[in-house]
Amino acid sequence: xxxxxxxxxxxxxxxxxxxxxxxxxxxxxxxxxxxxxxxxxxxxxxxxxxxxxxxxxxxxxxxxxxxxxxxxxxxxxxxxxxxxxxxxxxxxxxxxxxxxxxxxxxxxxxxxxxxxxxxxxxxxxxxxxxxxxxxxxxxxxxxxxxxxxxxxxxxxxxxxxxxxxxxxxxxxxxxxxxxxxxxxxxxxxxxxxxxxxxxxxxxxxxxxxxxx
Amino acid sequence: xxxxxxxxxxxxxxxxxxxxxxxxxxxxxxxxxxxxxxxxxxxxxxxxxxxxxxxxxxxxxxxxxxxxxxxxxxxxxxxxxxxxxxxxxxxxxxxxxxxxxxxxxxxxxxxxxxxxxxxxxxxxxxxxxxxxxxxxxxxxxxxxxxxxxxxxxxxxxxxxxxxxxxxxxxxxxxxxxxxxxxxxxxxxxxxxxxxxxxxxxxxxxxxxxxxxxxxxxxxxxxxxxxxxxxxxxxxxxxxxxxxxxxxxxxxxxxxxxxxxxxxxxxxxxxxxxxxxxxxxxxxxxxxxxxxxxxxxxxxxxxxxxxxxxxxxxxxxxxx
Numbered sequence: 055x056x057x058x059x060x061x062x063x064x065x066x067x068x069x070x071x072x073x074x075x076x077x078x079x080x081x082x083x084x085x086x087x088x089x090x091x092x093x094x095x096x097x098x099x100x101x102x103x104x105x106x107x108x109x110x111x112x113x114x115x116x117x118x119x120x121x122x123x124x125x126x127x128x129x130x131x132x133x134x135x136x137x138x139x140x141x142x143x144x145x146x147x148x149x150x151x152x153x154x155x156x157x158x159x160x161x162x163x164x165x166x167x168x169x170x171x172x173x174x175x176x177x178x179x180x181x182x183x184x185x186x187x188x189x190x191x192x193x194x195x196x197x198x199x200x201x202x203x204x205x206x207x208x209x210x211x212x213x214x215x216x217x218x219x220x221x222x223x224x225x226x227x228x229x230x231x232x233x234x235x236x237x238x239x240x241x242x243x244x245x246x247x248x249x250x251x252x253x254x255x256x257x258x259x260x261x262x263x264x265x266x
Numbered sequence: 267x268x269x270x271x272x273x274x275x276x277x278x279x280x281x282x283x284x285x286x287x288x289x290x291x292x293x294x295x296x297x298x299x300x301x302x303x304x305x306x307x308x309x310x311x312x313x314x315x316x317x318x319x320x321x322x323x324x325x326x327x328x329x330x331x332x333x334x335x336x337x338x339x340x341x342x343x344x345x346x347x348x349x350x351x352x353x354x355x356x357x358x359x360x361x362x363x364x365x366x367x368x369x370x371x372x373x374x375x376x377x378x379x380x381x382x383x384x385x386x387x388x389x390x391x392x393x394x395x396x397x398x399x400x401x402x403x404x405x406x407x408x409x410x411x412x413x414x415x416x417x418x419x420x421x422x423x424x425x426x427x428x429x430x431x432x433x434x435x436x437x438x439x440x441x442x443x444x445x446x447x448x449x450x451x452x453x454x455x456x457x458x459x460x461x462x463x464x465x466x467x468x469x470x471x472x473x474x475x476x477x478x479x480x481x482x483x484x485x486x487x488x489x490x491x492x493x494x495x496x497x498x499x500x501x502x503x504x505x506x507x508x509x510x511x512x513x514x515x516x517x518x519x520x521x522x523x524x525x526x527x528x529x530x531x532x533x534x535x536x537x538x539x540x541x542x543x544x545x546x547x548x549x550x551x552x553x554x555x556x557x558x559x560x561x562x563x564x565x566x567x568x569x570x571x572x573x574x575x576x577x578x579x580x581x582x583x584x585x
Contacts, residue, residue, distance in 0.1 A: 164355025167320055167427075168369050168417075169345035182359050261358040261401030 057228035065217070069236055072213035075131060075203050076240075079138035080196055087143050087195075088188065091150020092176065101151070108144040116141065116202045120209050134206035134213075141202055142195040149191025153184030186256040193248035200241040204233075214240075269425065269457045270294040270317065275326035277312055285324070286312040288481035296424070297455045301462055301472030303504070309481040310461045314427050317459065318347045330425065345372055348418030348426035348456070352433045354410045356402040362388075362413055363398040369421040387416035390450060408439035415447065419454070428460045432467070444470055465504060469493070469516040477501050490521050494583070510583060514547035522546060522582035524563055524572030537562040542571055550579055 058065060094101045111119075119137045127133040157180050165175045181188075207215030217233025220226070272292040278285045287309040294300055302310040315321045317328055319340045328335045335343055356365050363384045370380045388395055391412040402410050411431055418426055432440045444467065451458065462468050468475050469489045477484045477492065477500075485497035493513045496502035506512030520542040539562045540549045549561055553576065560575040 160351060160353065160355045161357060163320065164349070164351055165357070167315075167318055167344055167349040167351070167355075169341045169343075169372055170368075171341050174372070179357055259359045261360075261403045 057226070058232045065232060065236060068212065068214050068216050068233075069240070072200070072203055072215075072237070072240065075134060075138065075206055075211065075213050076196065076199050076244075079135045079199050079203070080142065080192070082135065083139045083142035083146055083195060083199075084192065086139065087146030088150050090143070091147045091188070092154065092181075094147065095151050095154040096172075105144070105148065108147060111140050112144040116205050117208065120205060124209060129210040131206070131211040133209055134203070134211035138199050138202060138206075142199055145191050145195045145198065149194070150184070150188050153187030153191075154180055156187060157183045183259050186252055186259055189248065189252045189255060193245060193252060196248065197241050197245050200237060200244065204237055268293045269296040269298075269331060270459075271329040272313070272317075273327050273329065275313070275316060275323045275328060277309075277316060277321055278324045285309075285481050287316070287323075289326070290478075290481070290483050291326075292476060292483065292486065294457060294459065296457050299451055299458045299460065299471060299473045300476060301460045301468035301474075302476045302478060303462060303465065303468040303472075304478035304484075306463060307480075308478040310463075310476075310478050311429055313478070314429055314459055314461050317425075317427055318344045318349060341372075345369055345421065346423050346425070348421075348423040350411075350414045350418045350426065350428040350431045352430045353407075354402065354414040356410055356413055356417070358402055360401075361398065362393075362400050362402065362405070365402065365413060366417045366420050368417060369423075373421055375421075383420055387420050390419065391416045392446065406439075407435050408443060411435060411443060412446075415450070419450075419456075423456070425457045425459070428458060430461055430463070433462070433464075440467075447471065465506075466516065469505075477504060489516060493517060511547055511550075513583060514550055514579070515545050517546045517582055518542065519544050519546055519549050519563055519574060520571075522549075522574055522578040524574055524578060525560070526572055537573065539564050540574065541566070546579055546582060549574055553579075 090104065094104055114122075116137065119140065120133060123133045123136055127136060161179065161183070162175065165179045170178065203213050204215030204218060206213045207219050214233050214237045217229050217236070221229030221233060270293070272290055272294075275287060275290050276285050277287040290309075290313060292313075302314060304310050312321055316323050317330070317335070319335055322336075330338075330343070330347075357368075360368075366384045366387050367380045370383055375383070384398060385395060388397060393409060393412055393416070397405065397409070397413075402413065405413065414431060418428075432443050435443065448471065460468075460471055462471075469492075472489060474486065474488055475492050476486045477497075479500055485492060485501050487495075492501065493505050493516050496505055502508070505516060519540055537558050537560055538552050538556045540552055542563050542565055552561055560573040563571045563574050565571055
């Protein structure tokens with residue numbers, strides 16, 4: 055505890071770095087993963103190969119992936135972000151696909167039969183109804199990104215992992231605890247926040263609320 | 267003029283032992299209410315879905331309003347054909363008003379016009395305006411299907427396709443929805459293709475009935491002709507040709523020959539009355555129950571149309 059009091063500025067800075075790493079990685083991951091999810095929903099033949107690829111990438115231990123990327127992008131936040139984006143893909147693509155597949159076929163047929171184009175159907179019917187499942191994927195990916203993000207410190211990318219690595223090297227138990235607790239709080243808070251949004255969406259898409 | 271011409275249409279699905287629809291030709295006049303009747307797997311739904319191109323014919327063509335549907339873009343075609351499916355297919359995340367407004371908005375109607383139309387449609391299907399802001403799940407099954415009908419009619423399409431719309435609704439509400447649909451039809455004169463496997467529903471609603479089996483049309487005719495002159499043993503068993511009471515339940519009173527309206531000196535005012543739209547079976551029951559020599563047949567306004575006796579009922583069955 056004494057460590058936190060004496061180094062509050064440093065901890066806050068690392069916390070900020072960690073949040074930055076997480077948000078940038080996740081933003082990029084969603085920009086790639088959500089459209090890919092829609093794409094494999096439409097293109098059935100692409101489904102197997104793409105999920106297989108992301109499955110393989112997902113199984114590479116995070117430390118190995120970071121080290122493998124060092125020759126390409128060096129010791130930097132960029133390397134960490136690339137790795138985090140890659141890890142998030144499996145969950146994001148799979149949940150987007152699952153969400154879209156889970157939309158009642160009769161509702162999709164009604165939308166088609168009434169003359170919606172496939173884009174109109176996607177935006178007005180399929181994505182809204184799939185949104186709770188898609189957001190669940192975003193939530194799981196976020197928590198995983200926060201966790202894996204601690205390893206970014208190993209390649210000089212900063213974040214709360216710095217406290218853990220330094221603490222271990224210098225046998226500073228206080229430092230380790232502060233780092234671990236800070237990462238956990240971040241993960242728990244974001245998980246809780248997104249879960250609340252997700253539950254609201256679920257209710258909304260079931261159409262059981264009369265709220266605005 | 268024929269509004270829909272189905273010409274030698276066949277549809278084969280991959281890995282199926284026989285075509286789902288096999289060389290079907292059918293002409294549908296504007297304003298007709300056609301019921302497509304047959305057991306599951308007979309191809310009636312496949313045929314229906316080829317009209318709005320949810321399925322494409324493997325061969326043959328469908329002409330709607332003089333245009334080969336294959337040459338019209340599917341979305342344009344579908345926006346001008348109403349579509350109602352079983353268990354409504356309402357969008358659960360959209361309010362009733364937004365559900366009903368779907369096609370008008372796709373067609374780019376102005377907001378005020380869409381708004382007015384939603385009110386009009388709710389009134390048409392006997393739902394309160396307060397339902398505008400509700401969600402489908404907050405309505406009963408029967409109410410949801412009324413919204414389904416309202417949604418299909420919102421852009422005033424000349425043609426409406428209905429795929430077992432009342433199949434999942436309890437018997438009492440089904441009867442009510444059927445009656446309301448008939449009332450709507452007498453006001454709007456749409457051309458309706460209505461798929462059902464319920465014989466009584468097909469007879470009650472259809473001006474003409476298309477009986478299908480194994481992808482082919484077995485018989486296409488008026489309810490009366492179907493009941494009195496079934497084309498083969500399949501149709502005969504479907505309409506229960508051997509069962510007189512069953513047949514009477516399929517035929518309305520108006521099909522039986524009536525004796526002229528009673529002259530003032532008879533005691534016709536003491537005869538039990540029956541509506542011309544009721545089925546003959548109900549009329550027969552009333553005759554037996556009351557012991558009266560005849561029934562007074564009245565139209566919707568209660569005006570006397572004539573008298574119906576046992577001979578008239580027998581004639582309707584056997585003529």
